[in-house]
Amino acid sequence: ATPNGHGTCTACAGACDGTSNWESQACPATTNRECGNTCTSCAALNKDQNSGCTPTADADCGDCSSGFTDDGAEGCMACHSCDDSDRSATGAAACTANADTVCGECDSGFFDATPNGHGSCAACATCTGTQYETTA
DSSP states (O other), X not given: OOSSSSSOOOBOSSOOOSSSEEXXXXXXXXXXXXXXXXXXXXXXXXXXXXXXXXXXXXXEEEEEOTTXXXXXXXXXXXXXXXXXXXXXXXXXBOOOSSSOXXXXXXXXXXXXXXXXXXXXXXXXXXOOTTOOOXXX
């Protein structure tokens, strides 16, 4: 059996400093450590930090920071913005830590020209003379 039940503790090249690395195994002697776990940067993930990295534990990141939403992986992406000049408030929702911005519906006479619904509304064309509408 090993002192910690996880395998042999190896000497660390330097002390686990809690700034750039943290201890991955709890060893009985302070000189026997397995360092090398890189501290998580909550800021790089665009997340709030609940607690910082210590010599024995990684940083604890919280929800996405203000202006960011869950990216579906381990970080957060910037919230999309809406060009509200040609949009109503119908269906609109502000960005949260767990859901991206939902832009309102385009006003009458306009349509959303972007596939994700975050762009500007474009004016509908008006058919004149011998022209006719091919798509609705």
